[in-house]
Amino acid sequence: MLLAIDVGNTNAKFALFQGAEMLARWRIATDDRRTADEYAVWLDQLLRIEGYERSDVDAVIISTVVPRALHNLQLLSVKYFGVDALVAGRAPVTWGIALKVDEPQSVGADRAVNAISAQAAAPGTDKLVISFGTATTLDHIDPDGAYMGGIIAPGVNLSLEALVAAAAKLPRIAIEAPTTNSVIGRTTESQMLIGVYWGYVSMMEGLIGRMKAEIGKPLTVIATGGLATLFQEQAHLFDRIEPDLTLNGLMHLYAQRGSAA
Incomplete structure (x- = not known):
């Protein structure tokens, strides 16, 4: 079985695969x-x-945008699973896709991996992948x-945290979809929620x-990331x-x- 590990700036995701089937997934x-x-x-x-x-785990693959987290995950793989972890973007798991940008070495591992996944999901079409994480990214x-x-x-949570940090009287609120489509809030909390949610929709x-x-x-517009489901009611934005x-x-x-980059 394959243990896939994706380390983002906010959360690290782990998934167990048997072939193409995801058997379980966890987040920390x-x-x-x-x-x-x-970790073990x-x-x-x-x-x-x-x-x-x-x-049961006989292979480990890691993608990370947090370089300092890599060493301990590689050690986890060797010490507790008895295998050398493969690192996304490094041989023998080089991208296998063209990175047609001015600085291909600066493309985040998560964005390259998302491109590979989007191509598998919708081959032969132009795709737009929107990832709602610490940052919100849109990739063609x-x-x-x-x-x-x-x-x-800036990501949804990052924007809200910056707002609360910079304005002393604004409270911390939970991110959620507003209960109405009104964009005129009657309380401070509702006004903040409207600003963040409908601001992001716009x-x-x-x-x-x-x-x-x-x-x-x-x-084909594909949404992913931890906060993607926050916008699932806005069906006009995404195809899936x-x-x-x-x-x-x-x-x-x-x-x-083993594919060539």
């Missing part, structure tokens, strides 16, 4: 100080809850699977529209929501290991 807060031993205790318990043992993938570039914007409408106009061809796009991309990358 990203902490680059977490040791291999701590946590994972050992979760594997057993799902009916598996550490010995062409019909051949090449990464063509995109947009980086931003998505504007950026998606601009990208569609610039690309000039039909796009794929919460596990990155983890599935790691599975595809493992399956095609």
